[in-house]
Amino acid sequence: MAAAAKSNTNWFAIGISAAVVVVLVALGALVVVLNNQATAPGTAPSSAIVNEExxxxSFGEGETEVDTFVDFMCPICGDFEDTYGEQLQSAAADDKITLNLHPISILDRYSQNTEFSTRAASAVYCVAAEAPDSALDYFNLLFANQPEENTAGLSDDELVSLADQVGAGAAADCIADGTYKRFVTSQTNDHDIQGTPTVEIDGERIENSEIGARFAQILG
Incomplete structure (x- = not known):
């Protein structure tokens, strides 16, 4: 009887141990899945004007490529657009350059936990995907209505309202859903953006102190 009892106890212990292992494996797998979901690049916008890679x-078909990386909460980005935006966009319209705009997000910490930088960048991608002819107007309108740092920024309803103003009402659901927020984060990381605005000319990253002189060479 004692031997039988001892045997039963051992099998019970083994069963418990096996169950614990199964649970731990399942939890480990769940953690991996959740981590992969959190770090996945997200859905890329499908649009004739968006380079998914x-x-x-992109605007224009000029030989010289100018890439600008901007955060819609960044006041210096606003100054940059005031100074160079019209020149760059006119040059792109005349096919003197190819202008590649990159909405990115590094300043969410300055929007009172509303993730304004990420939401605004995602909204621009929404307009580029759903109403590409309105994308540049929407980009400019966001800077015309740029919130100050350390405020909540624009709400999703306000971002949708601005889209309506430029004829991009079709992007409303995409903006409200934050469809491209994860894509914005992955692009910010992939391009190693540490500060905004960041400018590249034909793939060469330009020091801020050299931007004016380089643009003068390109734009005349």
Missing amino acids: TGAI
Whole structure:
């Protein structure tokens, strides 16, 4: 009887141990899945004006390529657009350059936990995907209505309202859903953006102190 009892106890212990192992394996697998979901690049916008590999929203077909990386909460980006935006966009319209705009996000910490930088960048991709003819107007309108740092920024309803103003009402659901937020994060990381604005000319990253002189060479 004692031997039988001892045997039963051992099998019970083995069963418990096996169950614990199964649970731990399942939890480990769940953690891996959740981590993969959190770090996945997200859905890339499908649009004739979006390069799915580089994330650029492109305008013009000039030989010289100018890439600008901007955060819609960044006041210096606003100054940059005031100074160079019209020149760059006009040059792209005349096919003197190819202008590649990269909406990115590094300043969410300055929007009172609303993730404004990420939401605004995602909204631009929404317009590029759903109403590409309105994308540049929407880009400019966001800077015209740029919120100050350390505010909540624009709400999703306000981002949708601005889209309506430029004829991009079709992007409303995409904006409200934050469809491209994860894509924005992956693009920011992939391009190793540490500060905004960041400018590249034909793939060469330009020091901020040299931007004016280099643009003068390109734009005349």
